[in-house]
Amino acid sequence: GVDNFKKLIDKGYYFVDKSLYIKELLDMQSEVTLITRPRRFGKTLNMSMLKYFFEKTEEDNNYLFKGLKIMNESQKYLDCMGKYPVISLSLKAAKQPTFGMAYDKIVEIISEEFNSHKEVLSSDDLLEYEKEKFRNIMEGKGSISDYNTSLKFLARSLEKYYKKKVIILIDEYDVPL
Numbered sequence: 001g002v003d004n005f006k007k008l009i010d011k012g013y014y015f016v017d018k019s020l021y022i023k024e025l026l027d028m029q030s031e032v033t034l035i036t037r038p039r040r041f042g043k044t045l046n047m048s049m050l051k052y053f054f055e056k057t058e059e060d061n062n063y064l065f066k067g068l069k070i071m072n073e074s075q076k077y078l079d080c081m082g083k084y085p086v087i088s089l090s091l092k093a094a095k096q097p098t099f100g101m102a103y104d105k106i107v108e109i110i111s112e113e114f115n116s117h118k119e120v121l122s123s124d125d126l127l128e129y130e131k132e133k134f135r136n137i138m139e140g141k142g143s144i145s146d147y148n149t150s151l152k153f154l155a156r157s158l159e160k161y162y163k164k165k166v167i168i169l170i171d172e173y174d175v176p177l
Helices: 005-010 020-028 043-054 099-115 118-122 128-138 144-148 150-162
Strands: 086-090 167-171
Touching: 005 043, 020 043, 043 086, 043 167, 086 099, 086 150, 099 128, 099 144, 099 150, 118 128, 118 150, 128 144, 128 150, 144 150
Parallel strands: 086 167
Antiparallel strands: none
């Protein structure tokens, strides 16, 4: 199946509209939400939908939600659309035969996510040593300690840059285990 929400909409695939899940998450006002469902239950597609709904990008993704149920909800929900920095990681590729190979894949996944947020390097809000650490992680040259705290560091960097809380989506979190 197609697990990228943008591709699903752009290519005109049929799907079950689960956009009210966005409303449900916002209404819960939870700091952390763990979604456990059986395989092939649409978790990855839902996370992709959340990313496209919340993520602040130069590209306007509002058209992706045209005609979906979330667009009929009150303005308080629509005001969240395209307003937040989003960190989106899938750890699916970390399923490797050795610990070393799994670690290398996780470094690659983290580096790619840092690269997708490299706009923060233009910020005066990050100190020079923070920019250097950011570049090292982005280029796959960070230390083990850097990668150990990289998610927290990226979230803090994005929050400084955007002056908004960060949404973190982690798919296949159990694969490295």
